[in-house]
Amino acid sequence: MLVAVLSVLSELTQPSMDALEVLRDASQFQWFTVTLLVLVIYVYAVEVERRNWDAVLAGLALWLMDWINEILNSAILHATDRSALWTVTGHTSYLILVGLTIEISMMFLIMGIVFVKMLPGDRELRLAGIPNRWIFVLLFSCLAVFIEELLVHTGWFHWEYWFWNKWNPLLIVIFGYATFFAVAAWVYDMQSRARQLRVVGSLAAVVVVLLATFGLAGWL
Template sequence: MTDHARAAIEHLCDASRFQWYAVPLLLLVLYVYAAEVQRRNRNVFFAGLALWGMDWFNEVWNALVFHCTERAPVWGASGPSAYRIPVGLNIEICPMFAVMGVAAAKLLPPKGLRILGGSSGRPTDPCSSWRTRLAVAGGAASAGCWPARRCCSAPTASA
């Protein structure tokens, strides 16, 4: 086992090292998510949970790598921490990912915004998907296939 891995697991889940500055960090996360629930902004709420869940997924496979190799994790948090949860995650990093997901979702451009004349990458209606464009271009609109039948018509030749 490497020195850094040994230092990372030395205080793993050790409640005697808990520092109270972690409580305001957790309250900040609670406030951010409560504000999104109050605004009924489900997309931002679940986008934040998705990024936080992705962080936990990465930490689980990192801990599995450490467990299986018995040498070192892919990354580790061996520095001082108020509370270390798995080997690569501590109580200071956890709120960062929880709030960062909400912040990133709020920074997305609004639907329908055109940037330099192009699309923002977020379709505003079901007809703008790549599947519908392919169906219309391939003549599926006139044949009555699913995406074209619901919302789009075949492009007309302009003279």
């Protein structure tokens, strides 16, 4: 139903055209990307050295959740022939998808580890009677949406639809970020390493299937 409603608007927006113009254009590459990659590797290397597999797997889980969102976001652009829910324009070393730059992807790789390191050690602790995990999920999600709002004002990040903008932030908080942080916390708190690996592996499989499906359809 959502696609049917959005399809009424059939003209590509200017941000959509700008993003498609540089989509996966290797000539945009900048050397700072290599430095960012090394920093991401360092963050994970530190956790691996400490055998902090809970944080490593939680970080990967959040990153994979973002990939699922980004793939579906790209599919919305092609389904509506107008715009994705969010679009990225401006300078980037590599635009992977219309809403995902290489820099953003690396940021999400680190974000999950940052998030779980902020969680209280006692998963049962309640703050004002509320489970601490839910409070931190909400806080981080609201902070992320606030940062997105700042990015919108730069003119490099774009929201197109009335139900997904600063006047209606609830869906962005819930589906844009809360699901990411909730899954990261869930994986982090699991008592079974095998279960953690199954969840992360399942998320990776979903990403691969979505990439193959929409990629072959030309919707990415």
